[in-house]
Amino acid sequence: VSVSGDQYRFEIDPVSLAYYLDSLGSTTVDRADMEATIKDGTLTALKLDLEGVYRIQDQSQPFTAVVDMEAEDINKDVAVPYPADLANWGK
Known part of the structure; x- marks a missing residue:
């Protein structure tokens, strides 16, 4: 941990982290870093940056992922809408 x-x-x-992404062992994570902004004891931003490799049988594919989140309206209720039919959602 470093703090600035x-x-x-x-x-x-x-x-x-690789185990949580894929408990079957086909994912290798080479690097994973997380940055957090904490102001007055409240998490206001979070960034996860990782890279690794997916392996399926003889094939492999490198991957990178960046998840960047910023808190808005702290201490207010948030509604997350879900579709009524998850089986067909996104098709």
Whole structure:
């Protein structure tokens, strides 16, 4: 962990993260970092940055992923709408 002002940077154990992404072992995470902004004890932003490789039989494909979140309307209720028919959602 490193801290600079209200910015916190974490290095995540790649082996543990790979297991959570795919417990069957076809995913390898080479690097995983997380940055968090914490102001007055409240998490206001979070960024997860990772890279690795998916392997299926003899084939492999590198991947990168960045998840960037910013909190808005802290301490207010949030409604997350879900479609009524999840089986056909996104088709």
